[in-house]
Amino acid sequence: MNFKTIILVGSIVFLAFGASKAQTKPFIKSMPYDSVNVPREHALDFEHLRLEASFIPEDGLIQGTVYHRFKTIQPSVDSVFLDAPGIRIKKVNYHGSELKFSTYADGITIRFPKAFAIHTTDSISIEYAANPRKGMYFIGWNDPSNRARKQIWTQGQGTDNRHWIPMYDEQNDKVISEMIITMPKPFKVLSNGVLKGLKDSGNNQVWHYKMSHPHATYLIMLGIGDYGIETRKTASGIDENLWYYPDLPDRVKPTYLYSIDMFDFFEKEIGVPYPWESYSQIPVQDFMYGAMENTTATVFGDFFYGNDRAFIDRNYVGVNAHELAHQWFGDMITARSGTHHWLQESFATHYNMLYEGVAFGENHLAQAFRNAQNAALNASKRDLYPVAHSNAGSSRWYPKGASVLFMLRYVVGDDVFRAAIKLYLQENAYQNVNTQDLLDAFQEAAGYSLDWFWDEWILRGGEPIWKVVTTSNETETTFKLEQMQVNEPYTSLFKMPVILELNYADGTSSSEKVWVDSKTHEFTLKHLPNKKLAYPLFDPGNKVLKFLEHKKPFEQLSIQAKSAKYMLDRLDAVLGMEEAPIDQKRKILQDIVKNESWYSVRIVAMDQLSKDDKSRKTIIAATSDKDSKMRGACVDLYDTIPNWLVSSVEKLLLDSSYSVQRDALVKLCASNPSKKNQYLETTAKELGNNAYNVRISWLSIAIAAGKTQHIDELVDFSSVSFEFNTRRAAFAEMTKLKIYSQKGIEHAWNAAQNPNYRLASGGIGYLKTAMKEDEEMKPRIQSYLDEQGKSGEQWKTDLIQKIKQ
């Protein structure tokens, strides 16, 4: 709704990414040049979008009337193009008369009766119908056995809402949206904003939702199905509506754990009140992503809707926090174009990591930072796109960008960081933002330039690859550093403050902050008087995202591994012992497996002990550890479970974690086939949170062992009655076991047409393999597909072609 001056990027275009010309300007827009930095052009500013709609869900049909109020922002506007791919437009109404329009593959052009002058406010409404293949999804309405959940839900980001609403669908224009949806009882409807009215109309109900502030059109949502709603109140008095499956009420508690706590935490931490009147969350089936931060109404995949036991393996807490943080970063302020996408994802990820640190402890946060570091370094092996670039990719928008914000906190301090964020949000509330806006707020709040930080971490790619060598004598230690990563102009030398720390034999330490900015450095630190050095640390706690080579003698590593304050320093010390002979490290590593508080340090230690006969007791003890990750690691430790470990792993057949239980079952049956029947009997009653957790693995093993009476159950799990993870797992096992049947073909064809790519590829894979491996099946499948393709729809013909290839 608001237009600030659009900032265009510099005009330098680099022909080949990887070409290296010296570029020494201190501040750039992005390297390499990003064409998406330029937002889409438009002559109308859309202000209000009101949709009245109803459905014939069995036909995947939406019929509606959309009303647009707009203001012209250019002189003499005589027509407008609206995005509407595949939508059948019936009528365009303008103050009681019909307007002419032309239809194209991607939308319509509407001609106004006369050219509007600049800054004219007016409105049109459009009657239409659509059977969208994107943006809006109809789940379970055509299950012949009538067991499936029946839902309608939408997913708009990036530009998919245009498949079910004719509109200007771009993130650089914000509207007040209003939805008036008719749906038969007992289905409930969720949309953005406040529920203004709910009216009965025969067998139907009419749900009326309205936003009170503008938001981007990709954030418009609908979530429809049979749901219960639990409402909780936040400290600031906002209603949080938690939608749930009424047939599975026991999952409400673990799924929505900490929902209110994280809300209260964010309001305090971000320093700006939650920007909307209410907040709702709704699980949906067959969602293709993790979750989506639609304004005031987050949608999430129901694979996160889990019971207490599922919580052990995978919980919704981090994703819940991520989508909530988006209500500020993404929904209240929205990136002006794809170049600035990181302003949404890096922030949501930063705040979800921060909250997970609160909920699960600082080691959890440190682990997330390390995972982010590994993801960033791996991505840099492929290319060197910066965080602020439309081609940056998810490992930069999410983990790397989130870590960059942690480093920004580290550089400016928490107080300045919070002041800058508050300023940035307040100045840009309900508007579009770009990377420069954030820099402006930080410079304003800090009172000094941070151009250098933006340049190296946000606008250029790569990460520091630093080599450090330490040498010590009785009284001092010297750190020699070399920056190895330079690849101008895409990556340059990094400038960062780094702590150098000396840890002494008596458990005390001394430290000094230095600035790294040159290719090489030499820093010498005096030891405290009469102190004996135990081990030096370069950047204790791993505050700077980097690859660090810092070799140390075993004596230093062994003390660091057991006594360093920060988990990551202990982890790095254990990793540094990889090459040490087992007799030298056995005792230390055994102690770490037993006494260390964080699982990843223990697992790395256990890994190094896996071939050591004298460490069997340590590994056996870990199979009954209270941390499920340790128990799971014991199952993963060997390709074939050795005899001395079998009876310990057998206990895990009844483990509280579904994934440990399933992995133990699979591994034991493969390692020890003579006891297969006993293992199957022990786990026969276990379904899992959903069947894919345990039951499908069980069925596969049982069928392979000749128990063919279970084939029907496995094939049934591939049918439309079940959610997509269960169906995918069933197709994978059916393919492995070569179970090709008429039912299998029908289920696979149904799956192949599903917009959820992961489910579709399961169905397509099954059909392709069946045709390749089974001579009899090939003609049967081919004629079945030909029959299905008779409707002549192009996408079906293309899909059949793809399967037959």
Ligand SMILES: [Zn+2]
């Ligand atoms: Zn996100």
